Amino acid sequence: ILNVEQSPQSLHVQEGDSTNFTCSFPSSNFYALHWYRWETAKSPEALFVMTLNGDEKKKGRISATLNTKEGYSYLYIKGSQPEDSATYLCADADRGSTLGRLYFGRGTQLTVWP
């Protein structure tokens, strides 16, 4: 079992604010780190899959960085909009298996107020 921690648990920001949150994971034998976006009453959708130390991925106003040596990833949202309100999950890939099992954190719940 991998220990994946996310912080903060919840975040409230005003429209237009930029924000970031953290995912930490064990640094040894790293395989991959996934970020998912989960809107209320919907199902999780993949944002990024990150595999290399120093990786930086971007999708519109959302970007993520990865530090495998110290075991953390940051997710950034630039100029938050109300439609960004969702729970953002990170997941660490199982190191003992090649078959794609993920260990999910509890998520950061983001609320963007207009």
Added chain:
Amino acid sequence: DAGVIQSPRHEVTEMGQEVTLRCKPISGHNSLFWYRQTMMRGLELLIYFNNNVPIDDSGMPEDRFSAKMPNASFSTLKIQPSEPRDSAVYFCASSPRRPGGRAAYNEQFFGPGTRLTVL
């Protein structure tokens, strides 16, 4: 592509009844995962299959839970008998296996979930 299909979307049943949840993965995906979402434990993996074979069922809470994948396009999760503490949203997800890459590199595609209420 229709995405991952789950049925039913909502299920309300009485304690002691058998419940069967169904999942159709995305065509061509060879890994299938069953998750349960609760307030207490977040998103937890119950069981997963690779090429229709169960790989790890250590997340199945009790013998009352069972899952099958008789072919590449269908899986079931059964609870018998059901209890009120089984009330949760159950998600099915599938993942492709791309040639030459690790399965860990492939994102999972989630179905809409089944909201189960056991009275």
